[in-house]
Amino acid sequence: MTLGTWTDLVYLVAATGFILALKGLSSPKGARAGNLVGAGAATVAIGFTFTNPDVRAHALNLVLMIVAMVIGAAIAVPAARLVKMTAMPQMVAIFNGVGGGAAALVSIVVFLIDSPGSPAVYRIAEVLFGVLVGCVSFAGSAVAFAKLQELMTGRPITYPGQQAINALVGLAILGLAVATLVTANTALLVVLAVLSLVLGVIFVLPIGGADVPVLISLLNSFTGLAVAASGFTLNSNLLIIAGTLVGASGILLTRMMSQAMGRSLPNILFSAFGSVVTAAGGADGSGADVRPVRTGTPEDIGVLLAYARKVVIVPGYGLAVAQAQHTARELADALAERGVEVIYAIHPVAGRMPGHMNVLLAEANVPYDQLKEMDEANPEMSTADVALVVGANDTVNPAAKNTPGSPIYGMPIINADQAEHVVFLKRSMRPGFAGIDNELLYDPKTTLLFGDAKDTLTKLVAAVNAA
Amino acid sequence: MSVTGIVEFLTIFVLAAFVGNEVISKVPSILHTPLMSGSNAVHGIILVGTMIVLGSAHGTVQLVLGFLAVLLATLNVVGGFVVTDRMLEMFKAKPAKPADDGSAAGGAK
Structure with missing residues (x-):
């Protein structure tokens, strides 16, 4: 040849x-x-x-x-080799x-x-x-x-x-x-x-x-x-x-x-999706025309989490940006030590790209059986005491189910609204990428804690351990 | 090259397109990112093409462009596979800890 x-x-x-x-x-x-x-x-x-x-x-x-x-x-x-996972x-x-x-x-x-x-x-x-x-x-x-x-x-x-x-x-x-x-x-x-x-x-x-x-x-x-x-x-x-x-x-x-x-x-x-920011009134949530939301201290939320039976963590873009995956796992470990059942509900597009969140959490050694895909996690939401939403917004916005006119209407979401309590860890009241308001933030059962995801999670770990 | 040659290559092209479509028909969403990264590495095989082109280059312009092409293609193929491997490394430990379920009280570190 x-x-x-x-x-x-x-x-x-x-x-x-x-x-x-x-x-x-x-x-x-x-x-x-x-x-x-x-x-x-x-x-x-x-x-x-x-x-x-x-x-x-x-x-x-x-x-x-x-x-x-x-x-x-x-x-x-x-x-x-050296690039950060995020x-x-x-x-x-x-x-x-x-x-x-x-x-x-x-x-x-x-x-x-x-x-x-x-x-x-x-x-x-x-x-x-x-x-x-x-x-x-x-x-x-x-x-x-x-x-x-x-x-x-x-x-x-x-x-x-x-x-x-x-x-x-x-x-x-x-x-x-x-x-x-x-x-x-x-x-x-x-x-x-x-x-x-x-x-x-x-x-x-x-x-x-x-x-x-x-x-x-x-x-x-x-x-x-x-x-x-x-x-x-x-x-x-x-x-x-x-x-x-x-x-x-x-x-x-x-x-x-x-x-x-x-x-x-x-x-x-x-469509230049997300170019219109509808929520006026100050990115820091202090604007005069902003509707009232309930904020909590880390201690309040720590107690709420520590005495729950089942906590579902819903991680999002904010967690990825703050590189808070390790801290999230520390919190989950602290809760698990107290006998709280913890699962993570992963939206398919959570993080920066599809599947990205799984990679980040796997890097933090989160046990695989705690990671639930959206379809698996949603049936569990109604039995959850607390949905802890870390740096996510659009992926838990009920407008996707309830508001036919909304730009995200029809997008599959994590049903955080079905949990008994909802806790949002957010940097600010700024809306997500879709640029639309999230009704769930104003729900009476919702508590907000503002700050960088890593900081707030660290405080929550301390609060849970002290509770 | 003759017209029959072109038809031959077109045949391969069409068949490869169908294979590409079939081979990833069902991907769980957790693998979307690694799959994208892995297929990104696969097209780094353009390095083979850049080598042939640089080998036959004459004169400064062609040599510079060819050199650049080999450099870029090497970045693509080497970086692509390494970055994908690193992503997938994260998944390997997953089935090892079934004991975490509920009974974690004993396991303070």
Whole structure:
């Protein structure tokens, strides 16, 4: 067999490994093994690529290649190892963005190598697709990172004529693409790449922080497609299969994520959800026209918790931001020591992305059997003495069930309102990402404790131990 | 490449799209984030493409762009798998403690 045939066979094994990896990742049992299979497949494929005569043709290029790989690995491993669990989503955004950038660069360099001859139209078309989608994914991921890292506001950024401007940029790109197809002109391709970067930025600006995870999933899928396009350009089955796998599964995953939020994908992408803040009257809850709410001291609430039979903790975004998962577990342990039954009710989109809360709580060594998914937890709410809502708001807002006009109407929620008492640990009266008021806050059975989730939980631990 | 070559690649593309759709048909929501991160790592295999491109690059512009491409792709593939493994590490201890249920009174640390 020729070297080429061997290469094809090794790549086929790697492609199979990627399919098995995704398969494994979609069940709790096989997830870690699946990821390792994927990493192994990638290592084998990359290692074997060094036998490719094109790769080894010039010593200088080969040296540059190895230097780039060493630098890349030297940055990536510590970054991935040291990042805080709460910052995971933006890490994924970055790694996705650079992949899109790499795919776009592959297409551009292939075009530069090809363009002195007159490349066939379909070759240019593959390049154009790779550049467009790769650049959108790169720039979009960068903005998503900035939003999650709070380098810029997490709120949707809107301006007059936004949709029209986006459409115009899109049309300009389309026009440039056609012109490049006809002329094979390098300058046009560069302009197209720049405009695609612009499109990536303005596409993401109006999407609010809470929706960014769904967006990252979509951009992940885009990068997959850009990689598949590079596969067409380079005649590589491996890239086509891997890229298409990610592209297709990514779209499906994106839809599942938006379903978990009770929203449609177009609604997430184009509605600038959460840009309208309806609750006036002071973010600190002291405004004159604010309706009365009942606040309690940590000691009051500590006693309430300590003498309950069953406490359901409903963690949310605020807990993730305050990195209070360990303190939450301390409280649960203190309660369990007194014989209180404690469970955690996890909304599918609690935290910063779907499944994020489970990861955070698992990191704090919360026993797995105490974590209940929403569907499992809701039937238990009516028998709970206290629902302790930590930094969550929209995910327990009864308006989702009772108020047909509400923007979140129809979103599945945790039925905290069915518990005998409800305790909110909140930073302020500020509404959640949906920007709507929560009736449950004003309910007579509700007690509020304002402050950073970590501080208030620490005080509650002390109060429970003293009670 | 000939037109039949293109059709061959299109065939692979279409089949892979269906596989991608089927293979993750039922994912519990707790695995949405790890799955996204894992599939993010899979498209890091673009590194293979960037290696071929850098290998055939001529002149400063192509070399610089190719170098950059290899660097970015390495970040994607290495970081992607490591970060996913770290996420999944958190799940491993889960079935080990069935004794926590109700009888925790004895277990002061």
